[in-house]
Structures are given as structure tokens and as C-alpha cells.
Amino acid sequence: MASVAAPTALWSLFSAKVDLLGATMMRTSSAAGAASLLAGLAPRFACSASVSRLYPAVGRAAARTGASPATEMVAPGVYAIAETGSVAVDEPANDRGACFLAEHLWLLVPEREIVGTLDLGIERLHALVRNGSHHPLLMSGPSRTADIERVLTIGVHGPRALTIVVVGDS
């Protein structure tokens, strides 16, 4: 089932959903833009191995590449889902662990990679699994709990903050 809305409309719905989830969304026109944005906002950030591969400029700006836990961690998002404000993450165990242990997780999502519905998002996830991914997941906002007196509290085990950086093609 094809999504009926144009990508810009999808990103604006996505942005509204991200707000509700308590995450942040930023835009940049290129990988170089992402690198300088991160250098300014997330000093001494670490990035996953796949970031260095997909966004070499970001990899070069990183303090560290690889799995050891960092306060600021950068990883690629494979695609975004407008309906839910989710980003798909598909990292090997060591980098995935670092993503969950970080205080602040940054996900870089290519601007063209957005789908409208959860159905389409799950179809793409199915494709990742068919291609051998062991543990792809959808992230929808920062870690949260309401287990104590139903008080919504952010950042219990996973990242306390989630920023999605939409990276343009230029």
C-alpha cells in the first residue's frame, strides 16, 4: 500500500510525532553539515562503525569509533516512519549496545528515507530480517518509564535524550 503523502508532508508529520515523543529533530543539507552540527552540539561524540562508512565526514569528526560506551553516541537511522515518529536502527551487537548505554543518542537519517505508515515501516524491517539482520529495531523517543506512581520519567535504562538529524543529499 503506497503512502499517499509527499515526503515533505511526511517529514512534517514525523516532526510533530517526534515532539510528542519527547525527542528532537534537526535538519542539515549534507553529511558535512551533520559533522559540523555534531561537532558543535555534541563535543567528543563517538560514532558507530557504520557511521564512518555511510557518513565519512561525520566519522572523521568523531572522537572515537566503535563500541565502548560514550556519553554522546551517533549512529545511522535506516529510515523514519511518519505515522509513529520512529526511526529504524540496524546495528551489530557492540554498536547497538553503545547506542543503548549512551546518555544522548543521535540518529542520522537520510532525507529520502521516510515511509508514511507503520505497515510500510514493518515491511522494510521484514526486508532487513530477510537480508540477515539479527536485531533491527524501531526507536520512538528516548527511554522512558512510568513504573513509579505512573509518573512519566525519561531516561531509565536507554538514552536520556534522542536527537534525529535528517541529512539532505547535497
Next chain:
Amino acid sequence: MIRPFVERYRTALADRRLPRNLLAFQRAWRLTRDAAFQRLSVEAPSLGARGASFEAARSRLSAAKDSVLADPAAARAAFISAATGAGTIVHEARTADDARAAILDVLRDRKVKLLAKGKSMVAEEIFLNHHLENAQIRVVETDLGEWIIQLAHETPSHMVMPAIHKSRQQIATLFEEEAHRSVPHDDVQAQVNFARAELRRVFLSADAGMIGANALIAETGTIMLITNEGNGDLVSTLPKVLIVIAGWEKIVPTFADAAGQIRLLARSGTGQEITTYSSFITGPEPGCELHLVLVDNGRSDMWSDPDARSALRCIRCAACADVCPPYQVVGGHVFGYVYSGAIGLVNTPFHHGIEAGMEPQALCVSCNACAPVCPVGIPLPELILNARARVVERYGLPWYKRAAFAVWSRPRIFDAAARFASLVQLPVVAADGFLRLPLPESLAWRSVPALARHPARDYAMGRTFEGDSTGPWAHSNARGLTVAYFLQCVADRAAPEQIDAAVRVLRACGVRVVVPEGQHCCGLPALDAGDHATARRMARQTIDALEASNADYVVTGAASCGIAIAHDFARLFRDEPAWAERAERLARRTLDLLTFVDRVADPPVLEALQRPPVTYHSFCQSTNILGISALGPRLLRRAGVPLADLPEMEVCCGFGGGASVDYPEVSRGIVTRKLDNVAATGAAILCTDNPGCALHLKGAAHARGMDLTVRHVAEVLADALNAVSPPLG
């Protein structure tokens, strides 16, 4: 491990904070859950989503679950084959013992000292932690709620929020005992930070991780895991050994089905549109091991039982607890085992034996609130009544119900007894119409209304009352129709004025009313008590009496009994086709009073009266089975009666089921919520559409000294219409 029911019940009643907190929770849940589904209906269609409303999503997921239940062996084989192909080691466990042994074997072989655990209801079901600790393996729960109850040596009291019964102060004390340092008692964020720091050490040092599964996707052998905290991903990512434990009923055929489950689960569980992390685990990563323990533990018995099979659709969202009035009063521990709320009353006997479910099943007030919110359409109220019938078949009725039904089910003996009681009560009948009885404290919260000196049957039965030809509603669409009126035993004996009013309202609509001879009780009390043999006997009497009339409709002012006749009789006779057919024929022309007047008569709207507003409580089954909660207010407005909206109008008053007899404290808690809501409206008159509820509310309002008149809605309508027909007597 599980304390006796009586002890659990007393502990819950002694906790005065618990019902307050659960009331706030249930109210908040209802708002956020409804809003989340509302947004889905508004936003999803334009995106082209599948299952773009609660109803559509529910029917898709139910169908997916049913396709697995059509042939579970094939579904298991398909899932196992795909999972094994991906490198997962699958252990099939028929019993709780088998499951524990399989897990212990894996952990011992790998010399695991510390197991970091994500939330799993199945692990709770088989008391896994207890057994592993006996085997010298340290288990740490990492879901915050589960960790709290582990520290407190308790079981979860809610499937989604295991520690909902605990206050932040109690939690701080538990944390201090664990860490031997001080933790702020009022600062939830600080408590969460404490848990983050403490459990992080566990994530990093555990030798193995364990998680449950929200779904098992057969097409790829994938485990779907949904969490908000991120602990599930940490325990399934950091240690090299991962064990997943799940009941086989979690299998869904495809990823598309899993998407449907995500849409329903977060909204139904917490009112979120999506949970923070939705992970899809397929086979072990390089250098790691992935084990899946697929548990039966009574599920095949549930599958074999037509009265329980559909309960295997459950996705553990706990919506049925979140709307359950008794749950609000006593909380989840009283239900006993891990599955609380309505689903627990159905599945506990299969996982833990019929004795385990015997006492809790009577907590259900049969309000049916759980059915409309269940995201997989499990007919929970019906399954609970069947579970109750099993208990009665095995253990018989309690003596007081046996004695009551021995009289109640025999029309002539009942009639003599009721008339005798109406005489012997005279010395204790006070001027206000209530009995002055020395009731024990547990019962004194509800005054007992006196029986009428003359039941309605004395002047109505066997008679015909012609429809009015004048009056504001006399030219309604029902003009000229004939209605056979079913009196209903409670109104007949204790509130004949309700019957009088109902007949006057019908006549005011130009309807001819006949009151068939030979009618007695429809058998609903016996059905509610699980005594199906007695219920069938009484249903046959009722069918005999009512089908003799050639009236266009059978109508009753007792919505509960109208529902019994129109919805329960056919089910009661599912093994007697001839009676089932008669029951269905009768059901087709049986309506409650409000439906008949609103939909058949469809009377005109009258000018609003200048008088103080009344407030209206919709009988819970009218709301949840008939879907007519709007009819009472609408008819009152048509008759010109000013109305004050009742908050939580659709929540039960606590009269129904057996709770008001078996667990009067529960009934009291529920009616207190109702009357607090009534007090908030400022109305001096409360009306409702079911005689039992009216008497229950009247008695409870009287006992607490409220200045409130409780009436059947027909009485208010008849007054407003100033129905010209003379009283029946």
C-alpha cells in the same frame, strides 16, 4: 509463594491508599487510551494505514491470532522451523517444570552466575526466579517495575505496571535497603536515576540475559520485543547468551500481523501510540547463543476447551484490568497469580489449577466493561461466567446461594416466601421505606429497602392496558403496537412503582401493554452464580410464559433481564437445539424499555421543563452489551427533563454478578465511586435503567446519609410526560 485468598483480600482492603491510586490510574488510562485510538482514526486513514481504527485493527489482529489457533501444531512447526533455520535453539516445554529445567540446563552448562532479566509474564507464571535462586543462580529483574517487586519479594499486581500498588516512599525504602544508602523519598526522577545506576552494573556484568516476547513471527522465526525502558534491548544485546521465554500463543503468522499488534498494544496498554523500542530478534549474532523456551503449561488445555480457546488471543495489554471496577477496589494481588483482571479469571485455572481461580472468579461484577476494550475481541464476560460454572460444577454452590435458589427457582414457593417476608418485615420497616436491621459493619453500607406490601403482579398480571390516545407522545411510531411486559422479580416485589411507571410510559407512546400470566424470574441470578442447571430451568419457565403472547415485542424495564433473555438464553441452551431455537425466536422480539421507546416509538422532543436537573447512570450492561448508554439521556431530553451529566456514567455501580453478595466490600468500593460522582453533579435525583441498580444505589445513598432520590428512568419519564394513564393498582 502465593498466600491464601482470604489473606490477600484482607491485605488489599486494609490498604486505603491502593483504591485511591488505582482510581486515579483508571481514570487517566481511560482518557489517554481513548484519545490514542481517536487520533488513530483521524490520522491513519489519510496515510493509508491498515487497521486505521480500533475496530479495524482489532478484527485484523483477532483474525491473525485465530489463524494460529485454527492449527497450533502447524503454527508451532512453522515458527520453530524458521527460528531453528536462523540458528535459534528452541526448547519446547510442556509443563512449568520442563520450562524451568530447560532454562536451568542452559544456565548451568554455561556456568552462569548472574542472569539479567527483562520483563516476562511467563517467567512469573512458572515462578522461575524462585527456582533459579534455589539453584544458586542470581537473577536480577531489570524492568523497573519488576525490579521493585523483586526487591519487595512480591508478585506483579498489574501486567503492564507491575509495581502500581507501591508508593514512591515504599519504593525509596526498598532501594535504600538494597543499596545501604539514602534515596530521596519524594523524588521519582532521583529514584529512577538510582535504578539506572544500580542496574547498569547488572547489564554490564551479567553472564546471560533473558527476555519475554510480545510476538513470535512465524514467517522468519523472529521474536518481537516491545519495551519503553530499553532494558530488554540491553539484556538481549550485552551478554553472549540470551534466553527468550514465551507461551506458544504468542505466534503470529507475519510481520504485517506484528505491525497490527504494535498499533493495538501500546494504545491499549499505556495510551501511547507506539512503545519506545520495538525490536525484532532473529537468530543469534556471531559469537552469541539464542535459546527460545516455548511454554505450554496449560495452553493446550485452554485450546481444547471451547470456553477458553479465544483467551489464547491475549496480548497482555491489561486493558481488562484497567477498566475493571473490582480491580480498582482491591488491586491485582487479590486475583492471586500473575494474570490479574478479567483475563486472569479465565486463564489462571489452566496454568495453576481450578482451585487457584475458585475464589477470585466471584470478584467479577459482570459489568462487561472488559469486552469492548479488549484489543483482540476476547468475550471475557462470557468466559468468566463459564469458568464460574466450572467451579460450581466441581464444588457446588455456597450454602447461602443453594438455599436462595431452592426458593427462588420455584415460582409458587418464592411467591409464598416473598409475601411472608413482606409481612414479617413490618415491625422493622421505617417510615423512609428501609428496613431497620442490625447489620454487621461489612454490610451496613447499604440500607435494605422494604418489600412492597402488594407486588405489581397482583394488579397487573393477566391484564391488558390500552395505549393512550392523547398526550404529547401518543402519536409515536409505536402507536397501535402491542407489547408483552416482563415484570422482573426485583421490581415486582420491591419496587412496583417502577413497573407502574414503565407501563405508563409505554401507554403514553400509544402502545397496548399486556402482562402475560405465569411469568417469574428469568434466572439471571442463577446464571450469574454459575448454576447453569437452575438458570436453564428458570429460562424455560420464562420462555414458556412470554412466547404465549402474540405481542409485537416483549419489553421490560429491567435491562439486565432483557439482556439475559435476548443474549444469554440461547447460549445457555447451546446443547438443547429445540430450546435454543425458542430462545432465539423470543430474543428477536425482546427489547429493553429504553431501546423500545427510543428506536421503535421514536417520540417527539418536548419543550424543556423548568426544574432542577436529574443525573443519569447507564446500567453497565446496557453500555457494554447493548451499546445504549446514550439512550437514557436522550430520552430524558426528549421528555424535556433537564440533565446534569454524570462523570464516569458508564462505570458499574457494583451491584452485579455475585460480588455484592460474596465480596460486599468490593461492591461497597464500587458504589462509593459511583455516588461520589453523583454528588459531584449536585443533582438531587439519580435515575438509571435497571431495577437492581436502582435499589442498590438507593440503599447505599441512604446508608451514607445522602440527600438523593434514586428512581428508575421510567419514573422520571412518566412524571415528565405527566402520563395520563391512571396508576395500575
